[in-house]
Amino acid sequence: MRPFLCIAALVALVVLSLALGAASLSQDGGWLIWVSRLPRTAAALLAGAGLALAGVVVQQVVQNRLVEPSLTGTPEAAMLGLLAVTLIAPGMAVAGKMLVAAGSALAGMLGFLALADRVPRQDPMLLPIVGLVYGGILGATATWFAWSADLMQYLGTWRLGEFSGVVQGRYEWLWAVAALAALLYVVADRITILGLGETQARSLGLNYGRTRALGLIVVSMLTALVLVTVGVFPFVGLVAPNLISRWRGDNLRANLGVTALFGASLVLAADVLGRLIRYPYEIPAATVFAVFGAGVFLWLLHARPGRAHG
Amino acid sequence: MRTRLLAGLAALTLAAPVLAQDLTVETATGPVQVGANPETVAVFDIAALDTLTALGVPVAGVPNPVYLSSLSEVAAQAQAVGTLFEPDFEALAVMQPDLIVVGGRSSEQLGPVSDIAPAIDMTIWGDDLPGQARARIAAYGALFGKEAEAEALTADLDAKVAEARDAVAGKGSGLILLTNGGKISVYGAGSRFGWLHGEIGLPEAVDGLDAENHGQPVSFEFLAEHDPEWLLVIDRGAAIGAEGEAATATLDNPLVAKTTAAREGQIVYLDAAPLYIAAGGAGAMMHTLDQIIAAFGASEG
Secondary structure, three states: OHHHHHHHHHHHHHHHHHHOOOOOOOOOHHHHHHHHHHHHHHHHHHHHHHHHHHHHHHHHHHOOOOOOHHHOOHHHHHHHHHHHHHHHOOOOOHHHHHHHHHHHHHHHHHHHHHHHHOOOOOOOOHHHHHHHHHHHHHHHHHHHHHHHOOOHHHHHHHHOOOOOOOOOOOOHHHHHHHHHHHHHHHOHHHHHHHOOOHHHHHHOOOOHHHHHHHHHHHHHHHHHHHHHHOOOOOOHHHHHHHHHHHHHOOOHHHHHHHHHHHHHHHHHHHHHHHHHHOOOOOOOHHHHHHHHHHHHHHHHHHHHHHHHHO | OHHHHHHHHHHHHHHHHHHHHEEEEEEOOEEEEEEOOOOOEEEOOHHHHHHHHHHOOOOOEEOOOOOOHHHHHHHHHOEEOEOOOOEOHHHHHHHOOOEEEEOHHHHHHHHHHHOOOOEEEOOOOOOOHHHHHHHHHHHHHHHOOOHHHHHHHHHHHHHHHHHHHHHHOOOOOEEEEEEEOOEEEEEOOOOOOOHHHHOOOOOEOOOOOOOOOOOEEEOHHHHHHHOOOEEEEEEHHHHOOOOOOOHHHHHOOHHHHOOHHHHOOOEEEEOHHHHHOOOOOHHHHHHHHHHHHHHHHHOOO
16 A cells, blocks of 8 residues: 555656646647656656665665765765866766766775774764765865865856756766666665675675675766766665665565655655745755755664664 | 044054045945055956056956956966965065955955055945946046046946947847856846846846846746847856856757747857956956947847
8 A cells, every 4th residue: 555655656746847847838838848847857766766776785785774875975986086087188078977977986985985894883873974074075175176176166066966957968867877776676685685794695605795896886876877967965865765674674675666766756856846945946956855854864863772772 | 442442542543644645445345545556556356457457557466367368468467466265475475565455255355464465345246236346447546546547447338338238229138147067047137247237228038036146046947938039148167267068068958949049049158257257347347248249239139
């Protein structure tokens, strides 16, 4: 029954998103939906799904529920890579920029893992805090580079995820999220075993290093795709997997699709709200979501001890 | 209260001997007394540098970069004394200027630089930008003994404004648009670019845009819906020298293509630095007006 309700809510959101915009549908309605509303709706859904999935994988890799890509310095690392491209080879094709961003995101995440290995695990709160500090340092570095190269406004366009610029031809890279999601579904069981920790995973016959590398590459690519096309959305990767696992338990393969759909719905809902609040102007979807996400994050922190002991 | 009184008395005693050569200048922080005809001048505001250059006042210290290509010659002959936002205090201390001019992005530095030399804040801000620009021209004219040059410059500016008024009259409504890395925002008559509507009489394509300084973020659908006859485009990336996604690429999409402005070839790409960095500078304003005269003048209306 509940999954049915979720699907119904998602469908309602999609219809609302298609119906809502600064232009009226009375003239050329079909054309408008095709070039503007559908791309925007798809972009929000794909970005949300990608971020939620990236959150799931990161949480399994570091065995901590309170971590997500934006709490491991990954978007900041990707920004550093993008800034480097902008300074060194501004004319590079989008595919190249995307690859550089994914590569630097991966490097940033490896740095976080090196830190995570040295963080005591008794207190689950410690790791997200370390990640927050680490991301802050990378972000400050990016700011410094941008500041000295007069690229602050440029950095600003990534820092706040939103969909106002999305029209046909501006978001298609996000469809790669769907491909990565399919890949994750295939290896979902192995990713689950990752979450048991290295010793357990090895004794179950898993090639730990290779599986972990695969997971990290997928997360880097998801982060880079979303960052380059629409910008940073904090909390999605944290909120979606946590709420779903509280609701449905921890079967990763069974949850993967639901988590992706939930993340997609959350981001789309934030975008729809951002379009409504100051119609016909816009509030960035990331701003709307951050308000909601921060609240859920606080609730998760509060609820955490009860769960750990129970 | 008592300390303020004492400080006031002390200031009076100190100021009294030089009062004779002092001059009252209208600045952004109110009237300020400074010594007339300062010889060594350091400037941290591009609009001020632009207007001083137009008046033929030599400037010893400039920010780096100066952003405007028209000012690169002036910059080459002067010494760099910091950036638009931050003075290089050591360089200033060595230079010992007679006057420091701050404004806009550097206006917060008025206090710190005042410790080194007399400083004035010549910020140009708000919806009456041309009015303030004229007031600054007059103030500089009095301060540097260039009253005749100032009058001539104001007359040039007025003539240019009148020419632009004629050029846009009857050619339809326009919308001011700023592009930034693939996203757009729009600006109304009360905004920092609003003088393009008010001063030269270009009707607004969208009424009632908020007077917010940073513009309103909108989607491309907003453009399609309001269908402006003219689009005045400012590329923020180009203003700050960033080689990001160019405004032309941002606006190359089916929704913009549908507007009257695009169909009639009435999208005007205004040079961004004069509007964005040097807003209110005499040379910068005339450059923008020239661009508008050229674009609207070429149209049959």
